[in-house]
Amino acid sequence: MPVFESLSSRLQDTFDNLRGKGRLSEEDINVAMREVRMALLEADVNFKVVKTFVAACKERCMSAEVLESLTPAQNVVRVVLDELTTLLGSSESRLVLSNRIPNIIMLVGLQGSGKTTAAAKLAYLLKTQGRTPLLAACDVYRPAAADQLETLGGEIGVKVYRGDGKKPVEIAKEAVREAIDNLRDVVIIDTAGRLQIDEVMMQEAVDIKNAVKPDQILMVVDSMTGQDIVNVVQTFAERVDFDGVIMTKLDGDSRGGGALSVRSVTGKPIKFISTGEKPAAFEVFHPDRMARRILGMGDMVSIIEKAQAEVDEEQALAAERMLNQGMTFDDFLAQMKSIKKLGGVAGLLSALPGGDKIMKQAGGQLDDSIMTKTEAIIMSMTKEERQKPKVINGSRRARIARGAGVDVFEVNNLMKQFDQMNKMMGKMRSAMSDGNGKKKGRKSQRAAMRSMMGGMGGLQDMGDLQQMMREMMK
Numbered sequence: 001m002p003v004f005e006s007l008s009s010r011l012q013d014t015f016d017n018l019r020g021k022g023r024l025s026e027e028d029i030n031v032a033m034r035e036v037r038m039a040l041l042e043a044d045v046n047f048k049v050v051k052t053f054v055a056a057c058k059e060r061c062m063s064a065e066v067l068e069s070l071t072p073a074q075n076v077v078r079v080v081l082d083e084l085t086t087l088l089g090s091s092e093s094r095l096v097l098s099n100r101i102p103n104i105i106m107l108v109g110l111q112g113s114g115k116t117t118a119a120a121k122l123a124y125l126l127k128t129q130g131r132t133p134l135l136a137a138c139d140v141y142r143p144a145a146a147d148q149l150e151t152l153g154g155e156i157g158v159k160v161y162r163g164d165g166k167k168p169v170e171i172a173k174e175a176v177r178e179a180i181d182n183l184r185d186v187v188i189i190d191t192a193g194r195l196q197i198d199e200v201m202m203q204e205a206v207d208i209k210n211a212v213k214p215d216q217i218l219m220v221v222d223s224m225t226g227q228d229i230v231n232v233v234q235t236f237a238e239r240v241d242f243d244g245v246i247m248t249k250l251d252g253d254s255r256g257g258g259a260l261s262v263r264s265v266t267g268k269p270i271k272f273i274s275t276g277e278k279p280a281a282f283e284v285f286h287p288d289r290m291a292r293r294i295l296g297m298g299d300m301v302s303i304i305e306k307a308q309a310e311v312d313e314e315q316a317l318a319a320e321r322m323l324n325q326g327m328t329f330d331d332f333l334a335q336m337k338s339i340k341k342l343g344g345v346a347g348l349l350s351a352l353p354g355g356d357k358i359m360k361q362a363g364g365q366l367d368d369s370i371m372t373k374t375e376a377i378i379m380s381m382t383k384e385e386r387q388k389p390k391v392i393n394g395s396r397r398a399r400i401a402r403g404a405g406v407d408v409f410e411v412n413n414l415m416k417q418f419d420q421m422n423k424m425m426g427k428m429r430s431a432m433s434d435g436n437g438k439k440k441g442r443k444s445q446r447a448a449m450r451s452m453m454g455g456m457g458g459l460q461d462m463g464d465l466q467q468m469m470r471e472m473m474k
C-alpha cells in the first residue's frame with residue numbers, strides 16, 4: 001500500500017524531472033531541493049527538521065562526486081534516500097525483551113491514537129514468536145475500553161486481565177501477579193489517554209510506571225496527526241519518558257509529517273508501524289524500507305518476508321512441485337489466494353519499484369475484482385482442464401467463458417497470462433539451480449529468488465514481473 005501518497009508522488013516527480021536531464025547543473029540541484037523542501041513542508045514535516053534535512057541533502061548533492069558523475073540524477077536520489085533513512089532512524093530498533101519474567105511493556109499515548117488496538121497487535125506478534133503474553137486493561141475511564149481489549153484478546157487468543165472497579169495502578173500490579181502465577185512471560189499494559197495532554201493523565205502514567213517498573217514504555221502515535229504531535233511527544237518524553245514509538249494508521253491517507261518529524265525531534269526510535277485494523281497489520285519498523293517506499297523504490301524485502309511467514313509447509317511443497325513440473329490452474333488459484341493474503345494485487349504491486357505509480361496510472365482501479373473474475377473462469381474449468389491446461393482448445397474456451405459469464409477474450413487473456421507465469425517459473429527454476437541442473441541449497445535459492453525479484457536498483461530482472469502485473473491490470 002502506498003504510504004504518504006502525496007509526499008511520495010511529489011518527490012518522485014522531482015526525481016523524474018532530474019532523470020530527464022542527463023547532466024545536472026548547480027541550478028538544477030537548487031530547483032530540485034526547493035521542490036523537496038516544499039513537498040516536505042506540505043506533508044507537514046516540522047520546519048526545523050525540513051531545514052536540516054534539505055541542507056544536508058544539498059551539501060552532498062553539490063559535491064563534484066555527484067555533479068560530475070555519469071549518473072548524477074541517480075546519485076541525487078541515492079543521497080535523498082540516504083538522508084531520509086537517517087531521518088527515520090538509520091537502523092531498525094527492535095523491541096528488546098529483558099530476561100525478567102514477566103517482561104512488562106506499557107503503552108501510552110493520546111486517546112484514539114490506537115493504543116488498545118496496538119496492545120492487541122503487539123500481543124499477537126509476540127505470541128507468534130512463541131511468547132505467552134497477558135494484556136492488562138488499565139483504561140478505566142471509558143466504560144467500553146476493557147470490553148474492547150477483551151474482544152481483541154479473544155480474537156487473537158490472548159488472555160486479558162481486567163480489574164473492574166479498581167484503580168489503574170492496582171490493575172497493573174495485579175496483572176503482573178497474575179502473569180507470574182500463570183507463567184505468562186510478557187505483560188502488555190494498555191493505559192487510558194485523553195484527547196490532549198492533561199496533567200492527571202500524565203501523573204497516572206507515571207504512577208503505573210513507578211508501580212510496575214516497565215521494561216519498555218512505548219508511545220503510540222497516530223500518523224494522521226501532523227507535526228502537532230511533536231509537542232505531545234515531547235511532553236510525554238519529559239514527564240513519563242519512553243523507549244520507542246508505535247506509529248499507527250499508516251494505511252490511512254496520512255501526509256507523513258508526524259512520522260517524519262518524531263525521530264529527529266525526540267531522538268526516540270520508531271519501533272513498530274500499524275497498517276490496518278487486523279491483528280497481523282503490524283510490522284517491525286525498518287527506516288530504510290520506509291524510505292524506499294516513500295521514494296517509490298518498492299519494498300520487495302518486506303513482501304518476501306511476509307510471504308515466507310505466510311507460506312506453510314504444504315504451500316512450500318506445492319511451490320517446489322510447480323517449479324519442477326510447471327504450474328496448473330489449481331496452483332494458479334492457490335497463488336491468487338496467497339496474493340490476497342499478502343494484501344491483494346494492490347499490496348503486491350505497491351511493493352514493486354514504481355508500483356504505486358503504475359497503480360495511479362491504472363486510475364486506482366486496482367481492486368481485486370480482476371481476481372474474482374479470474375477465479376470464476378478457473379472455477380468453470382473441468383478438473384482435467386485445470387490440471388492439464390494444454391487441452392483447453394477454442395470450443396472449450398467458449399464453454400468456459402459462458403460458464404463464468406465473461407467474454408471469450410477474457411479467457412484468452414487468462415490463458416496468455418498463465419503461459420507467461422509458467423515461463424517465469426522456468427526462469428526461476430534456472431536461477432535456482434546451478435549450471436549442472438542440480439538444485440542449490442535453500443539459502444542460495446532464497447538469495448537467487450531475492451536477486452531475481454529484487455535486483456533492487458537493477459530493474460531488468462523485474463521486467464517480466466512488472467509486465468505480468470501490467471497484464472493483470474488490463
Ligand SMILES: Nc1nc2c(ncn2[C@@H]2O[C@H](COP(=O)(O)OP(=O)(O)O)[C@@H](O)[C@H]2O)c(=O)[nH]1
Nearest residue numbers: 111112113114115116117248249274275276277
Ligand atoms: N485504519 C486503521 N485504524 C486503526 C489503526 N489502529 C487503530 N485504529 C482504529 O482507531 C480507532 C482508535 O483505536 P484505539 O485502539 O481504540 O485507540 P486508543 O484510544 O488509543 O486505545 C479504532 O477505531 C481503531 O480500530 C490502524 O493502524 N489503522
Ligand SMILES: [Mg+2]
Nearest residue numbers: 115116139145
Ligand atoms: Mg484504548
